Amino acid sequence: MKYNLLALVLAFVASSCSSSSDGNKDYREENEAEIAAYVAENNLLATKSTSGLYYVIEDEGEGKNISLISDVTLTYKGYTTNGEVFDTTRDDLVSFNLQGVIAGFAEGLSYLNEGGKATLIIPAHLGYGSKDHGNILAGSVLIFEVEVYSPSMIAEKNDADIQAYIEKEGLDATKTASGLYYTMDEAGTGAQPTSESKVKIAYEGSFLNGKKFDESGTLGVELELSKVIDGWKEGIPLFKEGGSGKLIIPAHLAYGSYNYSAIPGGSVLVFDIDLLSVIE
Incomplete structure (x- = not known):
């Protein structure tokens, strides 16, 4: 409905x-x-x-x-x-x-x-x-x-929804102190970025229901981690160059309770990412 x-x-x-x-x-x-x-x-x-x-x-x-x-x-x-x-x-x-x-x-x-x-x-x-x-x-x-x-209620609901998603998908996910969840398909063997690095990443973004809202394409995009959402700023440096995995990001590490483009406020975001290179 x-x-x-x-x-x-x-x-x-x-x-x-x-x-x-x-x-x-x-x-x-x-x-x-x-x-x-x-x-x-x-x-x-x-x-x-x-x-x-x-x-x-x-x-x-x-x-x-x-x-x-x-x-x-x-x-x-x-x-x-x-x-x-x-x-x-x-x-x-x-x-x-x-x-x-x-x-x-x-x-x-x-x-x-x-x-x-x-x-x-x-x-x-x-x-x-x-x-x-x-x-x-x-x-x-x-x-x-x-x-x-309230923000605390959104965070609590997000976490419960993420855990249900992880169980449903059979994922081996790790939760950080901030509330970010991630899976690591490949850790990578190259350089490891920091939260201030410029990187090249291929990604696909979707909601917990699987509906896709954004993607970069296989060639990826260059971006500065200092200018992205907190979930990326924390999550991308968990990988080394050549690494790939999934970031499951609650709203307080993304766009909070505000609508952003096609993303409704309070949304959990799921990103499948490939860290293609660390530029600087």
Whole structure:
């Protein structure tokens, strides 16, 4: 199931559906009744904000406070009051800035800190208003179960995912003190680089699910290790010239909780590398 829905929608759709003067229907009254029935039926202790958002905080979180303009890394499940799921990350992490999501989602997360967990019940004027949006019907009340990950939670999840990957693939991997994992197919016999060296490397980069996001080709590329991600800066010097193996790099040694090109925030990166030469 796709889970890029939220990040593609402007946050302030409410301004376009709060009245019927332009032909848009105002669903507030019927949404309020629907939410009240849902809260009662599920015995929820929900708080209502001045905007009309309802939320239930399971855990406020102990990390950095979240604002309406924060970058967040999280998991979520979105469904309607009849229980029909329209979007979910499952166990995958996703990252985005809250300025790019629906107003109710951004407001709800602003009541949390990193590490927080909550259920948000969002009326249509804080969601997608009076227009259908994908498989979400006009006027729908949206419910999101969300868990915002702190950097330490991301690192813990990354490590568990890496260990599961290693077991699944039957790899003989070593973990360093920083959290980097590596395998060594060939140690190499030539010069050994430092973290400041310029080297020529052939590589292929993929995620734990095997999806490839980058590759150099067999001829390789020249690069300075002082200017690459920490996982490479540490991992490449483990090999000598002619060496080859795999680097399995958690997010805190790569791009952290931020999206980078085609790499989602919080991602573990797997690189198959061949150290072709140490240039200087």
